[in-house]
Amino acid sequence: xDVVIRDKIKQVKKGDQAAYEDVVxxxxxxIYQHCFRMLGNAxxxxxxxxxxxxxxxxxxxxxDENRKFSTWLYRxxxxxxxxxxxKRKPDFHLDAEIAGTDGLDMYSQLATDEKLPEEEVQSMExxxxxxxxxNELPAIYRTIIMLxxxxxxxxxxISEILDIPLGTVKTRIHRGREALRKKLRxx
Amino acid sequence: xxxxxxxxxxxxxxxxGDISRExxxxxxxxxxxxxxxxxxFHELKRTISWIKNAEPVMAPVDFTQQVMQKLPTEKxxxxxxxxxxxxxxxxxxAIFFILMLSGAFSAWQQDSKLTVSKQDDLIIQGDTVIVxxxxxxxxxxxxxxGNLKIEGTVDGNVTLINGKLIQDxxxxxxxxxxxxxxxxxxxxxDQVFExxxxxxxxxxxxxxxxx
Ligand SMILES: [Zn+2]
Numbered sequence: 162x163d164v165v166i167r168d169k170i171k172q173v174k175k176g177d178q179a180a181y182e183d184v185v186x187x188x189x190x191x192i193y194q195h196c197f198r199m200l201g202n203a204x205x206x207x208x209x210x211x212x213x214x215x216x217x218x219x220x221x222x223x224x225d226e227n228r229k230f231s232t233w234l235y236r237x238x239x240x241x242x243x244x245x246x247x248k249r250k251p252d253f254h255l256d257a258e259i260a261g262t263d264g265l266d267m268y269s270q271l272a273t274d275e276k277l278p279e280e281e282v283q284s285m286e287x288x289x290x291x292x293x294x295x296n297e298l299p300a301i302y303r304t305i306i307m308l309x310x311x312x313x314x315x316x317x318x319i320s321e322i323l324d325i326p327l328g329t330v331k332t333r334i335h336r337g338r339e340a341l342r343k344k345l346r347x348x
Numbered sequence: 349x350x351x352x353x354x355x356x357x358x359x360x361x362x363x364x365g366d367i368s369r370e371x372x373x374x375x376x377x378x379x380x381x382x383x384x385x386x387x388x389f390h391e392l393k394r395t396i397s398w399i400k401n402a403e404p405v406m407a408p409v410d411f412t413q414q415v416m417q418k419l420p421t422e423k424x425x426x427x428x429x430x431x432x433x434x435x436x437x438x439x440x441x442a443i444f445f446i447l448m449l450s451g452a453f454s455a456w457q458q459d460s461k462l463t464v465s466k467q468d469d470l471i472i473q474g475d476t477v478i479v480x481x482x483x484x485x486x487x488x489x490x491x492x493x494g495n496l497k498i499e500g501t502v503d504g505n506v507t508l509i510n511g512k513l514i515q516d517x518x519x520x521x522x523x524x525x526x527x528x529x530x531x532x533x534x535x536x537x538d539q540v541f542e543x544x545x546x547x548x549x550x551x552x553x554x555x556x557x558x559x
Contacts, residue, residue, distance in 0.1 A: 178419060185412045193407035207408055214415045291398045310399040316364060335360040342388075342395045 166230055173221050185214050188231070191312060192238050198307045199242040199300055209245055213238035235308070235322040246300065287348065294344040302337035309334055349378055355385050359392060462494035476514060488532070498530065505532035507546070 166187060172180035192213055197206035216237050217224070224233050295303060308314045308322065316334070320327045349355055358375040361367040367375070379386050408414075464470060464477050466485060471478040476495040479485055483500035490507045497514040498506070513536065537546050 178416075178421075181419070182412060182416055185415050189407040189411045189415075190404065193411065194405040197405045206405075207411070210407065211411070211415050211418065215418055218419055288401070288403060292402055295399065295402060306399060307402075310396060311402060311404070316366070331360075331364060331366070334364065335357070338360065338363070338392055338395060339356075341399065342391045345395055345398060346391050 167226070170221070170224070170226065170230055173218070178218075181218055184230075188214075188234060191231075192234060194311070195235060195238055195304070195307070196242050199239070199304050200245060201296065201300070205245060209241045210238060213241050216241070229318070232314075232318050232321050235312075235314075236324070239304075239322055239324075290348070291345065294341060297344070298337060298340060302333055302340060305330060305333045306337040306341070349374070351378075351382060351385050351388075355382070356388065359385075359389050363392065363396070461492075463490075463492045464494070465490040475511075501529040501531065503531050505535065506530050507535045507537065509537040509546070 166184060169180045169184050173184065189210070193206055193210040196210040196213070197203065200206050200209060213234065217234050220237075224230065295306070298306065305319060305323070308319045309316070314322065316327060316330050319334075320330045323330070325333075355375065355378050358367065358371055358378075362372060362375060379389060462472070462475055462477070464472070466487065466489060468485075469480070469483045470485070471480055472494075475493070476497055477491050478497045479489075479500040479502060481499040485500070485502045485504065488504040488507070489496075489502050490509065491511055492509040493511060495512045495514050496506070496508050513534075535546075
């Protein structure tokens with residue numbers, strides 16, 4: 162598939178707009194999902210994901226063909242999502258520490274938010290319960306966990322997409338896994 | 349080794365594929381003898397497989413369409429060139445037809461003079477061409493912008509463009525009976541489109557026969 166996409170991008174660079182349709186089709190669910198994980202709601206996700214594809218098209222000449230197109234596209238989507246989050250919460254920063262999560266018990270801090278009542282858990286399908294718990298994670302962890310395990314990006318690629326140091330990506334993914342483990346251990 | 353401080357970080361390094369052989373051995377050995385860490389490690393792995401099974405989120409159905417509509421318009425010539433490349437037969441046919449149309453129209457307009465394909469032994473009276481009695485036209489006869497009166501014989505097809513066949517007897521219906529002899533097809537062309545069609549047919553005949 163990578164070869165096909167590479168080819169389409171070349172056509173788009175030559176000014177062939179129709180070739181871009183296949184690119185959008187191929188990535189639409191991935192980019193939409195990424196924005197949805199970051200922003201947490203469908204309306205904004207659609208808005209930002211569309212904007213990401215439009216930005217990518219307009220700036221296609223600044224895309225370096227020696228690099229992975231998907232990484233570049235995710236990067237655009239991520240930056241737009243962060244901008245949107247900042248509109249809601251001006252001090253949002255992807256690289257920021259969550260208060261109280263530093264130090265020795267950093268793994269335990271994350272999982273302390275409210276639990277669902279027992280009967281509600283039982284009535285929910287396991288699948289959607291897990292989904293619920295993933296959604297409950299702070300955006301930073303949720304995004305990294307999804308990029309790693311659903312999109313299967315390498316840690317290095319995630320560092321490029323999110324523009325944060327590799328070490329930070331590692332810390333985040335450790336904490337995200339621990340937080341989810343705590344939420345899901347009783348299932 | 350402290351479970352929380354040392355072993356759990358090793359588990360994560362292991363899960364990231366980011367662990368030295370030495371550390372991996374350390375982790376393995378500890379797991380063999382510590383059931384708490386074993387349980388912890390198992391829970392982490394189970395969590396990962398659950399994440400991987402998370403239901404994917406799908407973009408709205410018309411997502412791609414929406415994006416394509418919002419893109420700035422591309423350069424016109426690229427659009428046309430792509431279309432031509434995708435439809436070579438239609439393109440060829442269209443070009444051919446445009447050439448034919450323009451050619452035929454101008455021919456139609458320019459040719460308002462009376463013309464006859466053969467002059468020998470024919471009489472021209474004003475705008476009427478007469479094949480006199482006793483004369484045999486050898487081959488096809490085409491008359492443009494004039495009337496035709498056949499008293500003799502035509503050994504071939506007759507085409508009458510933008511004109512009338514004049515009959516001696518005014519009995520209307522029996523057209524062929526009233527004229528002299530036409531040993532071929534008789535064709536009358538009045539309309540512009542018939543004229544074009546006639547030209548096309550001639551062209552195709554020219555293309556497909558090797559005379
Ligand atoms: Zn232990």
